[in-house]
Structures are given as structure tokens and as C-alpha cells.
Amino acid sequence: MYKSYTMELAGRSLRVDIGRVAAQANGAAFMHYGDTVVLSTATASDKPREGIDFFPLSVEFEEKLYAVGKIPGGFNKREGKASENAVLTSRVIDRPMRPLFPKDYRNDVTLNNMVMSVDPECRPELVAMLGAAIAASISDIPFDGPCAMTQMGMVNGEFIINPSQEQWKNGDLNLTVASTKEKVIMIEAGANEIPEEKMIQAIYMAHEVNQQLIAFIEKIVAEAGKAKHEYISCAVPDELFAAIKEIVPPAEMEEAVFTDDKQTREGNIRAITEKLEEAFAENEEWLEVLGEAVYQYQKKTVRKMILKDHKRPDGRELTQIRPLAAEVDIIPRVHGSAMFTRGQTQICNVCTLAPLSEQQRIDGLDENEVSKRYMHHYNFPSYSVGETKPSRGPGRREIGHGALAERALIPVLPSEEEFPYAIRTVSETFESNGSTSMASTCASCMSLMAAGVPIKKMVAGISCGLVTGENDDDFVLLTDIQGLEDFFGDMDFKVTGTTEGITAIQMDIKIHGLTRPIVEGAIARCREARMFIMDTCMKPAIAVPRPEVGAYAPKIIQMMIDPQKIGDVVGQRGKTINAIIEQTGVKIDITDDGAVSICGTDKTMMDKAKEMVRIITTEFEEGQVFVGKVVSIKEFGAFLEFAPGKEGMVHISKIAKERINRVEDVLTLGDMVKVVCLGKDKMGRISFSIKDCK
Secondary structure, X not given: OXXXXXXXXXXXXXXXXXXXXXXXXXXXXXXXXXXXXXXXXXXXXXXXXXXOOOOOEEEEXXXXXXXXXXXXXXXXXXXXXXXXXXXXXXXXXXXXXHHHOOOOOOEEEEEEEEXXXXXXXXXXXXXXXXXXXXXHHHOOOOOOXXXXXXXXXXXXXXXXXXXXXXXXXXXXXXXXXXXXXXXEXXXXXXXXXXXXXXXXXXXXXXXHHHHHHHHHHHHHHHHHOOOOOOOOOOOOOHHHHHHHHHHOOHHHHHHHHOOOOHHHHHXXXXXXXXXXXXXXXXXXXXXXXXXXXXXXXXXHHHHHHHHHHOOOOXXXXXXXXXXXXXXXXOXXXXXXXXXXXXXXXXXXXXXXXXXXXXXXXXXXXXXXXXXXXXXXXXXXXXXXXXXXXXXXXXOHHHHHHHHHHHHXXXXXXXXXXXXXXXXXXXXXXXXXOOOHHHHHHHHHHHHHHHOOOOOOOOOEEEEEEEEEOOOOOOEEEEEOXXXXXXXXXXXXXXXXXXXXXXXXXXXXXXXXXXXXXXXXXXXXXXXXHHHHHHHHHHHHHOOOOOOOOOOOOXXXXXXXXXXXXXXXXXXXXXXXXXXXXXXXXXXXXXXXXXXXXXXXXXXXXXHHHHHHHHHHOXXXXXXXXXXXXXXXXXXXXXXXXXXXXXXXXXXHHHOOOOOOOOHHHOOOOOOEEEEEEEEEOOOOOEEEEOOOOO
């Protein structure tokens, strides 16, 4: 039966239609926020997927370009693969919702969010987040919700709940907070150096709004929700755990996992697993789940030692950062490079500069074409973790890590007017054992400075982990978590920033939420750690941006011309501008307001191109001196090309001081001669004199 529910949210009407569409999905919410419309559905398979040891959740955010009145570009007029924004939105929905499904649930679940209409005042990403939570909550799929999400912006120092697209794009804060009824379960932020105290204030303001939304969702679930279905548990049998502990006592497992070398630890666990496989060779049922059982045994061992004894696997103190190293200029001939190492995590970042015309153009759910001037790309090859598998291009994880490091550095980049370049940095993961995205942020910052990009401040990042006990007050925070502490811990809280404040946050958890003391403690711990990283590691390698770009980087000369003269510079079908480019080897970009950027590596040729543009756009007056090339000889004189597409004539009487009978007696095709402008003749042609040129 069709039911409609409405509430007022941040001054706009939020309407949820249940039972109106997609009735065969396990749960469906037809979302309306302003004129933004999103269909969110939750579906699950009837049976668990065999042969897996994880919960197979898929989250999709489908951007339909008809939602903004666009037809997709290219030859195939259909939406193609998911855009970067769609991937990042899917991740933001996935991260808070995944821990609320049962850990031993193996049925395939898909949360699909289809954007059908976009109101610039109501961001579709937010509507999809709420829709996915409602669809899962009212479905018969086991889900420990409801949860809700709120976005916070900040313009002129004032917080804005669920900002418009314009406020989100141009404000000083992009914060998304997800909550359950009791706790915060996800934080994602990009910020313009927001102080820690202000960020915490914004987080908990969003958390309060989430409580209103949860009350609204609870009403919908009470009236339209389905009973949760039974499922086949894939939990490891208790009997298997007991048998494992008899063969491998806790002390032996502690000795196996507590080492600072990842390869040694993996070898120890491999030996234990082989020993257990041999012991249980006759029990096929136990062998099927042995890998998961050993994983959980490791997890319980590590968590117990950290929580009770404050002992970390590699022997560090709770606040201690692994050994740090940084260097720049490790790759020759590139525009900038840096390498950052933290323990067994190592990132090499390479910076490339190009004219602004090289910036990325994005065809998405925006009324206007969107472009990205700064691009950060992150690669994670299998060798970085000692594995082998074919490269299939960047996945969702790679895109997410690249976007986080990109978001971290955007607030400190110079403006286009200060530095008229498109900028791309690429993080290559050489070795990985925890928080490569934060290492990418540090390496990218140094690479930018090495390339001569005048960033305003240094940015560093670090991750804080968590192990919780039986109650909310029983927890331990871990600075600089390695891979094992990430896998077996409860939180990966990444924070980047400058000395002044935060530029980005990404928080993932595996439990049902964080208390305020945990959030505040993690943010404070990350600030302390990033100051240490900048002072002791990054600044000794490179403290400030280099004063100019490197020898192999393109140089850019900027000049302004009368917009009415743009056509003269371009010429018919681009003939004039192409001639300048061919003669000088530079690249030229012209904007509609008459801003000309000349890009090249040879300063002499760049200056030559600038002079050509200046000549073409100059109103010719008597007395101006030029150098021109003889391109045509007639009986009455010679024609000179003094700039691409620009010619003038020297009458035979103005060639030499003495009388000459033939032009060819003095001039030859191709001669370069200095001339003075005499103005325009009766036919409107520019007239020159060689003999009157001083």
C-alpha cells in the first residue's frame, strides 16, 4: 500500500514515498527533497553466496544525465561507467551502513540509488544517502538501523545545514556525518583549515540533526517496515576455536603476531595455518572456515594485548609514530618528485604542470560544465603488499584514496591568477602497511613544493586507530596504525591539515558508533602527530616551495589583449594562431575576456610568440618600428609579413635612400628587414618605410 511521509529538513520539504514504485525490491524509498528525486532500493539474494568469508554488499549511485537535462557526450549516447563523484558517493554510503549488517551474513545485498532529477538547492548525494538508509531499514534484510546522514557547509563563518550545490562548492567546509540513535558512525570532510574545535562543533551539530531524521525514519519503519528475515549464519563454530587453542595456545599466537616486520608475521601465521590444516585434515567442514578462524584468533589476540596491556604488535608506544623518512627530487626530468616513508608504508609522488587548458573537464550532475584544475591520482600495485595479480586499473579504493589526498591539499593551492597551471600529482605505492592515503598526502605536499608550486602552507596527514572493550569508557586510541591494527581494530580515523587547522577527514569504523570522547581524542591525537611529522621529517627534506618551476617544467607568460582582437590572433579557421605555434613551438590559450597564456620551455621562443601577439593586437600608428619578412615582390614595392597573418607594404620609393629601378636589386624573398610604420595608405593597407628607419 502506497504511503507518503514528509518532514521539514533545513527549511525544505523532504518527502518519502513507500510502496509507490519498485515493489519487488526488498525495500524501496522514492525520495523527494525540493525538486531533487532519487529512487533508493535495497535487495538481497535468497541464499548466501558460497565460498566467501565476507559480507557481499554493493552500493551504487547512478547519475542519470536526464536529471539535469543533458544528453551524454561521445558517440554512445548512454551513461557510461560511474563517474568519480558517483564512486565517492557510493563509498560514503557504504562505509557507515556496512557495519550495521550482521558480520556473519553472506547473502548478496545491493543498495541502488538512481538520481532522476536534480534541484541545485538540494544535493542528490545527500538524498541518496538518506534513501539508502530508509530502504534498508524498511526492508526484510537484517540491518541494525536506522541511521541518518547530514551535510554541513560553512559560508562566511556560519554553519549551513544541508547546503546547496553552490554553497557546497564555494564554502569553507564540506562535512558529511552519519549517525545512529546513539553515536556518530562516519565522518567525511574537506575543509579550508578549520580549527579542531570548530570541526567538532560542526560534527555534533550534524549529529543532532541526524537524531531528528532517525525519529522520522523510525516512524516510517513502524508503519511500513517488514519483519527481518532469518538467514544462515556463517559464523565460525565455537568448537573449532576450542580445538585451535589446544593446538596453538594463546602464548604461541601472541609470539607469532607481535613483530614489527609484516613479512615475518605473515610467515608465522602461514606456519600456524599449515599446522592446523594438517591437524584437521579429516574434517572438511572445519577446513572450509579455518582461514576465517585463524583470522579471528589473531584479531582477538591483538585486541586483548592492546586493550589490556597497551602492547602493540610492533612494540611501539600508543602515541609513537613509526620511523619516518622523506626526500625530494628522486626522479630526474619530471617537474617535481618526492618520496615519503613511514615504517613499511612508502609512497613516491610525481608532480606534473601544464597549461590551464589541460585541466580535467567533467560531465556530471551540474548545470554547468565542471572542471578540475588539480588532480591527484593514487595507484596501488599488488607488489606493494607482496602479492601478484593483474592490473585492472584503479578501483573504488584507489579512487577514494586519491580523492582524499586531493581534498587535503586543495585549500593550500595558489589561485589560477597566482599560478596559471593545471596540476597533476600521482602517488605510486611502493610499499604498503597501513594508511597509504596519509603518506600520499605528505608525499604530494613535498612534490608540489619541489615542483615550485607556491602552496600557502605545508600539509601532513596521519591515521588514528581504536580498540574498544565491553563499555563506552573502555577504549584505547592508537597513533599511526599499521595494517594489522587497521584490520583487527575498530576505527581508521584519518585527518590531514596544516599548523592552523584541518583540511580533510575520513573516518571508517567497524563498530556501531563512536562516543564524543573518542572523536575528540582522535582529532587531538592526529593534530599532535601531524605537527611531529612536519617538523621532524618533511621540513628537513624541503621546508618551503621552490621560487620557480624546474628546468623541465613548462613556463607560462600571461598577457591581456582587447577581447575584440581575439579573432585577429586566432585568424580564419585558426590560421594565424597555428602559424605562431608552428614558428615558436609554444602552446597558446586565450579566454573570452582576453587573457592570453603562452606556455613553453624555451624562453626566447615564448618571448617571440608574445611579441607576435602584441603586434597583431596593436593599433598601428606612425613611427612604430617592426621587423618583417619579405613575402612578395611587385613592380611597385614589396610586401612584408611582420606577424602571422599581418602584412604591410613598402613602396619602391621607400626602400632605399637612393633611387632604385627594380625592387629585386635590393630585396629578395625571405629577407628579414627592419621597417618603420607610416600609417595606412589610401587603400587601407599598412605602409612601411625601410629608408626612414633609424
